[in-house]
Amino acid sequence: MTGSTIAILGAGSWGTALAIRLARNGHRCMLWGHDPAHIARLRADRSNQQYLPGIPFPPQLDVCEDLQATVAGVGLVVLVLPSHAFRSCLQTVAPWLAPDVHIAWATKGLELTTGRLLDDVVSELLGPATPAAVISGPTFAAEVAADLPTAVTVASRQPAFAQEVAARLHSEQFRAYTSDDVIGVQVGGATKNVLAIAAGVADGIGFGANARAALITRGLSEIMRLGLVLGARSETLMGLAGLGDLILTCTDNQSRNRRFGLGLGRGLRREDIAAEIGQEIEGVVTTRLVYQRSRNLGVDMPITEQVYRMLYEDLPAVDAVRNLLLRSQKAETIGR
Structure with missing residues (x-):
């Protein structure tokens, strides 16, 4: 070298x-x-x-x-x-x-x-x-x-x-x-930003720790579904670059993506939130890309879909979270 x-x-x-x-x-x-x-x-x-x-x-x-x-x-x-x-x-x-x-x-x-x-x-x-x-x-x-x-x-x-x-x-x-596992490390690092926005929105609305924990856990399922289809390994997505990064960005306000979601949940304008943060909010663009990729691959990512609808279809934050809560009852599975 x-x-x-x-x-x-x-x-x-x-x-x-x-x-x-x-x-x-x-x-x-x-x-x-x-x-x-x-x-x-x-x-x-x-x-x-x-x-x-x-x-x-x-x-x-x-x-x-x-x-x-x-x-x-x-x-x-x-x-x-x-x-x-x-x-x-x-x-x-x-x-x-x-x-x-x-x-x-x-x-x-x-x-x-x-x-x-x-x-x-x-x-x-x-x-x-x-x-x-x-x-x-x-x-x-x-x-x-x-x-x-x-x-x-x-x-x-x-x-x-x-x-x-x-x-x-x-x-x-x-x-x-x-x-x-180059694929798994990249998928984990990118998709966690989308889910951090979702966790921030829920906290901004005031839905509490129970809802945040549920979003993180079900968000991990979304990461695993997409990652496995793309060729990632499940142990990578359960490791530092997947679950570890997801927990960090969904729970601490040092995360720009979480802070952006908090602002949305509190009803603030996107432009004002971004100006206050003053740095790149990677999850905004990544939401569109992950949503489009999941649709093309036929991967079910309901949290990502609702974040996409908030950011790109002007769906109110309360309605986006309500749509997740109103989904039909099903058995819990990780990565499916």
Whole structure:
């Protein structure tokens, strides 16, 4: 693998937190962001005061506004971008990448135009032989940056590369597990955002802890139904990147998707909620993509359907939850 520097593309909260984690582990890191003014502030402050205030950058971490200079000759590139920017960024950097470059990403979403998993995009643009890995799990950027205990899954079809990425991330406070179930890790990371919106809506209405627990449990069934049809393994979806991430984002207000749902449940305007959050709410776009994919595959995802109808058909939040409660009685099964 050419070069020992790691390029992290995406200077939001999660990209910055991963760059800090890798730099603390002794790796030289270059963090790139699309906004030159933001990068200038990071360079001047030696911290990301906008998203991770009070967390200084380790000496091994530098920032750069020149995308070509960031990736040229680098052995490992980690994309931490909103899913809608994933393809365009990868297309832009592809001509500048070293022939033996390795790619990882920590984006939790699907391709904007097609709903495809992001490993398909990497394979299409860089070739199926390019070592590629996805990093996912129950993670809030602020806690990772604060060096609080965290665990993630690194999945790759090349086991040696999964182990390499995990070893670079691993520390006493950051445990990185490996997997070869690239599909399951991606499905879990994307669909949990949809269900976090649903849990937020229920709490925003005031339906209580019982309803939240029911939504999480039945939401897991939806994740498993879709994942198994796409080729995921059930144990992956019951692990950190599935159930673990689902519990985190449905129950803690650090989750942007949950906070968005809370606002909807309280009757606030979508634009006002998004403006207050001030960062990408990945679950809004993912809801449409997951719903369309489930329809095409004939997978029953009633919670996802009601979130879709709220976001794209203006169904009132109370009516969406009521539709779920009024579904016909059936036997409980997980993943069916």
